Amino acid sequence: MFQLGAMLLLLRTTLRRVFARGLPLHELARQLHEMGNRTLPLVLVGLGCFGAALVAHADHEAKPIVQDIVVVGPPALHLLTRELGPILVGGLAALQLGSMIAAELGTMAEGEQLEALVMTGGDPYAELVAPRLVAGVLVMPVLFTAGLAMAALCARLTATYVYGSDGAAWTDALMTSRGDFVYGYAKAAIMGLAIPLAGSLHGLRARGGASAVGAATTAGAVTSFLAMMAIDLGAAALSAALGAY
Numbered sequence: 707m708f709q710l711g712a713m714l715l716l717l718r719t720t721l722r723r724v725f726a727r728g729l730p731l732h733e734l735a736r737q738l739h740e741m742g743n744r745t746l747p748l749v750l751v752g753l754g755c756f757g758a759a760l761v762a763h764a765d766h767e768a769k770p771i772v773q774d775i776v777v778v779g780p781p782a783l784h785l786l787t788r789e790l791g792p793i794l795v796g797g798l799a800a801l802q803l804g805s806m807i808a809a810e811l812g813t814m815a816e817g818e819q820l821e822a823l824v825m826t827g828g829d830p831y832a833e834l835v836a837p838r839l840v841a842g843v844l845v846m847p848v849l850f851t852a853g854l855a856m857a858a859l860c861a862r863l864t865a866t867y868v869y870g871s872d873g874a875a876w877t878d879a880l881m882t883s884r885g886d887f888v889y890g891y892a893k894a895a896i897m898g899l900a901i902p903l904a905g906s907l908h909g910l911r912a913r914g915g916a917s918a919v920g921a922a923t924t925a926g927a928v929t930s931f932l933a934m935m936a937i938d939l940g941a942a943a944l945s946a947a948l949g950a951y
Contacts, residue, residue: 709929713903723831730833737841745802749853752798757857761864779875784882786857787890793938795853796897800930804905808926811909812919838902846898847891893941897934904929
């Protein structure tokens, strides 16, 4: 709860500073490039492996019951779109970006670069934190799209060429509605805000030498990942309360 409160305070402060000073577009462009390029390969590999493993588990666990894993394909895609895709992409991005942002800002804080920025009339919240928050919100839905496509493709190829089944079922959106896609993308965007927020929080606090930067890096990754779990739990509870399942 303490971390949540600190993250909300950081978000409020950043929004106030951005409205007063504006958003540096050059830094936003750099963060979009950095976050996307650093995380996309990890997401593609991770979700591709998960898609293939999903078919393997279906063959081992479900085939004795349903006889043919074709019937598992459409509900699996539904689950990937609505639940598993966002949390898997969010978890991978949390470990990659949460630690990266905490390390970057922690190094700057420890090297007194933040104080130098303030002395020259700059604002760390508007010029460093805000671009990372906006970039995270924009990048995460793109990563979710790429991860979902890779998982479905690898599941289809595995079902077809390894298990001799109809792989097209694993890319069949028969049970996946437009609302499921909206739900998945909304979760991805919220996660994209939480990850750089957690990383920035611990990075800005880093004081006390190289060990403090290392501790901030670890804390940024852990807090980001826990935030993903909390967002997923909250979204599931809200959906259940609204009868959206």
